[in-house]
Amino acid sequence: MSGALADLRVLEVADASGEYAGRLLAGMGAEVVKLEPPGGAPTRAIGPFYGDAPHPDRSLHFWHYNVGKRAACVDLAHPDGRALLPRLARVFDVVLAAGAPADLAARGLGDGAALRRDNPAVILTAITPFGLDGPWRDRPATDLTLMALGGTMATCGYGPDAPPLTCGAWQAYQTASVYALHGLLGAVLARDRSGRGQDVDVSVHEAAVSITEWHVPQYLFTGLVTPRAVLGLQFLSRDGIWVSTIVPEFLGSHVMPRLLELLAADGLDAPLRAADLPRPELQRRLAAALEAYCARHDADAVYRAGQRQGFPWAPIRTPDETLDDAHLHDRGFWVSVRHPELGREFLYAGGPFLAGATPWRVARRPPLVGEHTAEVLAEAGIGGAEYGRLAAAGVVA
């Protein structure tokens, strides 16, 4: 079985805001080449590192976002390096660019018109902090400042007087990377009909604005702003794990009776059975009963008891505890990837879904710095004496 995107060749010229898009394309079968400056992309300097020894080939951060890609080092700050870009783009379907608009323009990726002189079908996808126009276009930004502007932080945290919080691991960048896939594949489907490529303009800011569920509708329709709060009910289990015990009354009238049944097994239901409790008092008693219930049981037992009653409860796992999730293993989620240089295999997070005919695949471990420079350039007809000259000048490495 081949990947769903096995015919797509993608040239990635991306900073941290676009690397996740490349990874998701590679796993679905696309041939993704990451273009990096000589010495490697800045994301190779982000820890943690294998063996805690900083090295551009041992960044676990880089591994996570770049597994399955090939890599070539070309100095796009050098005119001779920049001149290679349209030639490279001739043999790719998509150029996936990410970064500040000024940086993209300086590399000849301000728009795709120049690339399409040589390859009319090529698609340029540009992920930029604020999009390719508008008054904020050239503002400096990071994932943190974009999560602030996007609205997530205003509502996440311990309460109105506590600081607004973001979620680590760059959620604005990852969200924008996923939206970039929609635009990019939309352009591919359009190209397959028309034969022509086009540009895709992805705004990280807009991506971050889009993810706050009911907050914008609530403001639009009621004028109310959602306050900062911890969502739902969370309690500490007997084994010291927090458990999310949301009681979604909107799921139906069956919810309360089943909850009472669950609490009755521990004799905790009586306070909730009093007639005609005002809603705030009912909620207070409910929280107290659930707190007591969780304190008597291990997190996994609370999880399973709640789920047996049809409640969407869950233990609050840490990011590495997902490795122990038997359900994910049943689904074949983790993919073992061999790193021959280290003589080791590691389980990598797999694909975002199980596609029956076109499963997720990892063609190769994350690329070493410059590992595929010569072969990638050769595929674009850049080899021999020319390659030698470029290499001697340090333009390719």
Add this chain to the structure above:
Amino acid sequence: MSEGPLDGVRIVDLTRLGYGAQATALCGAMGADVIRVESRTRPDPIRLMPPYVPLPGEAPSRETLTATAALDKGFNRGGIFFKYNAGGKRSVALDLKQPQGMEVLKRLIAVADVVTESFSAGTLARMGLPYEELRRLKPNVIYVSMAGLGQRGRDAAHVTLGPTAQALTGLTALLGLPGRRPAGWSFSYLDHMGGYLGAYAILCALHHRNRTGEGQHVDVSQIEPGVPLAGPAALDRQANGRRWRRPENPPGNRSPEPPMAPHGAYRCRGPEQWIAIACRDDADWRRLRVAMGDPEWARDPGFDAVAGRRAGEDDLDRRLEAWTATHERDALAERLAAAGVPAGAVQDARDRVERDPQLRARGYFVPLPHTETGTWPLERPPFRLSDADVHPGGRIRRGPPCLGEDTAAVLHEVLGMTEAEIATLDRAGVLR
């Protein structure tokens, strides 16, 4: 109007609530004809949930999501439904408990490119429409199921909402302050990301079908989309034996990797006014110093390099906040941006709708008509194509559908039913 990337693609959409519906809304915005099959007999709960959209001339209801669903508002006023069901979706009311209703659904599937649903695992199969049956009706059908924990695996029967999946995938734990309980996301982030990756599943499967003629079943869940979003902690555990659960985690707004400081949200003048500031490197710190007027405390050589700023971050943050607290938020954001320092107001929904000049300049909110309540600004997808139509109103340039408002039109256009046939079904109570 130029062509939409998914022009000519028909999706028979049985998704409910937030997560599944967002996948098909994106496809609708890209030009697909999304036919929502639903019923008054068992309505999508999100149609009934607050906040409620006011009728023309009506004062806004103050009910918020914490309230339980109200039935007196009818099926067409649920405010979150508006966000998740734009894209020019059309609504067909069909009572699938009746054999004739099921028969109509099967006829729609027979002319569909994609069938989507977000029932709990196995439900569609129990309704008589397992993948094999869908394939019998339409040999190269793309079937995208979106159960919370997927169709396969020991916990597939579990019930999940966004916060469930966020807890299971590490995303709840990742949001909070060290030494405190998890704060977690205050909303269903994985309803969004699960839905967006569901749209990616549809697009990948369409591309594969166009290339090979082959359809498939794609089993989408909310957990596979979530796990990778929590970063490389699983690799760190395998490579270095380091567990994530340790005293400095979660790091709040701080950035241990890559090391950045300052990196946080700081109070500004006035209640609930905050600004996020991030110095990516020492050069950003020097720019910030200049923007602050190079106060004495900031000249401390211990702060010159990021390692020192990280080591003294409590002190650094306190002093920086003493400065930001004397400034008006938006003016400060302008000043820092002009100085080249990444900064952004902590915007709430009102800021985004009323103030944000970037969203306004790019036309992020698009006024769209809704048959019962009038015209409302709905959000467009955050990507635009230079030569194809992507629009939150889809090809029909309309807001979300009222329940069943397109029943007759779809049965006529798509299935070629006559008025008399449709009337017969209606009298039999099938089109409810």
